Amino acid sequence: MPVNSPAPSPASSSNVEHSSRSTPVLQRNRLTLEYRLPASASNAPNAADGGQDVVFGLTQTPKSLPPKYFYDDRGSQLFEAITTLPEYYLTRTETQILLQDADAIACRVGACDLVELGSGSSTKTRILLDAYARQNTPLRYVPVDVSGGILEDTARRLIQDYGDLSVHGLVSTYEAALADLPATDLPRRLIAFIGSTLGNLSPQHCEQFFQQVSQALQPGDYFLLGVDRHKATARLEAAYNDSQGVTAAFNLNMLHHLNWRFQGDFDPGQFRHVAFYNEGDRQMELYIESLQDQTVTLKALDLTVTFQAGERLLSEISRKFEIAPLTADLLTHGFQMVETFTDDQQDFALCLCQRI
Ligand SMILES: C[S@@+](CC[C@H](N)C(=O)[O-])C[C@H]1O[C@@H](n2cnc3c(N)ncnc32)[C@H](O)[C@@H]1O
CATH class of the missing domain: 3.40.50.150 (Vaccinia Virus protein VP39)
Known part of the structure; x- marks a missing residue:
């Protein structure tokens, strides 16, 4: 059973100790779990930081977000x-x-x-x-x-x-x-x-x-x-544009994750997945493209962002070596x-x- 927050289950609470760096540690025989979460993320499902990187990425032109925001529980399942x-x-x-x-x-x-x-x-x-x-x-x-x-x-x-x-x-x-x-x-x-x-x-x-x-x-x-x-470009692009739409769901899940973590109101139905190979930079590029002019607010970050129809947010690069x-x-x-x-x-x- 996945546990999303650093709080231990009641059954294991007696095993929780605090390490010297004040991160909660759960120890049991051969298993130790350590949570290095900033205080601002203590109710969040993962250990991403307090959202400054979201503010930075969404206020740049062009917009971008770090790929770690793909990964809440659903994002990990989709991966x-x-x-x-x-x-x-x-x-x-x-x-x-x-x-x-x-x-x-x-x-x-x-x-x-x-x-x-x-x-x-x-x-x-x-x-x-x-x-x-x-x-x-x-x-x-x-x-x-x-x-x-x-x-x-x-x-x-x-x-x-x-x-x-x-x-x-x-x-x-x-x-x-x-x-x-x-x-x-x-x-x-x-x-x-x-x-x-x-x-x-x-x-x-x-x-x-x-x-x-x-x-x-x-x-x-x-x-x-x-x-x-x-x-070859065709093989690369097929790998990130699968016929079942799983990669598209994974990409757009980032918006659900941001909504949950930062009290956002992204409507993922108003965005689409775009992925192509940038041959010059030898990297696959994944974007979340806005389908219309729209405004999105992330209350917890005190951030309001506008998107124009067709505007793309870079959600991932995948470099080829x-x-x-x-x-x-x-x-x-x-x-x-x-x-x-x-x-x-x-x-x-x-x-x-x-x-x-
Ligand atoms: C592409 S998946 C690879 C998973 C696995 N290693 C594999 O080979 O199938 C990337 C993994 O890194 C984690 N991850 C992404 N960004 C991270 C970060 N900045 N710090 C720690 N983990 C991160 C994700 O949660 C995810 O499990």
Whole structure:
């Protein structure tokens, strides 16, 4: 049962402690759940910040919003549905690579604290957990996600399914987690950022992110990145414009989420999903397009915004990578590429890097 707020259920309230950074912590045997929520978001379903980024994005021209606002409970469920769509080759392909190469990754990295940023349902991560279990190599799992419901659910299932596994879940943004990772006794850290989520970061944001990951790791630690590769426009555009309309529902769910979190009055029926490949910038771009002139108010943010008919709000980019420039970029942040694992068609890549 997903729990949306940081408040524990009555049955577990005696297990709630407060850590030194005053974030609520729920501890039970092999499961620890930690909530790094700003006070202003304490009634909210996830750990996004207090909405300053919404005010910033909606008062810029052109308008934009950070993709983390896709992910309330319904957004996470819709993303899970996307991963099974025939057009969405990304998850299928990354799964195939993990099935082929998880043993090699576990063998190379060895005993570790596995921190996964944007862990979602951790479905693919189970392949890596299975490899560790097969090799009888110690591992603690630290999933990090802004979407509290799916993280809690997943953490509870994992400790049921893996008898020896300890899980320390962080309901948090990447930034807040990387700034202060839970202490570990294991010899290495492995930070995983799979699912093509790196593609959601602009080049500038990506540089800051690599810097943070680098600072969070010690020499000898590992970084595992799952990236989608540049390919024919038709395949890319089909993946983000599926015939069942699931991606459209996922995109427009951002408006429902904003309504709920910030007492907004977006009418999602007056907007539509638009997605296309920007070949020059090598990125898919997802927009929410206004169908008419309209005014929207987000009471909790004291914000009123006008949209013109046809005006587009950028809700997500999904960048497509080439391995050589990515390798060079990672090197400037102190990461040596150890091995790039890919599929037969070279559609997707899992890059294992080591902090120098
Ligand atoms: C594209 S999904 C990938 C999920 C999973 N890793 C996979 O490969 O299927 C991105 C995940 O990152 C989470 N997320 C998005 N923005 C985030 C942020 N700024 N901080 C922490 N988590 C975030 C979302 O809730 C979602 O679960």
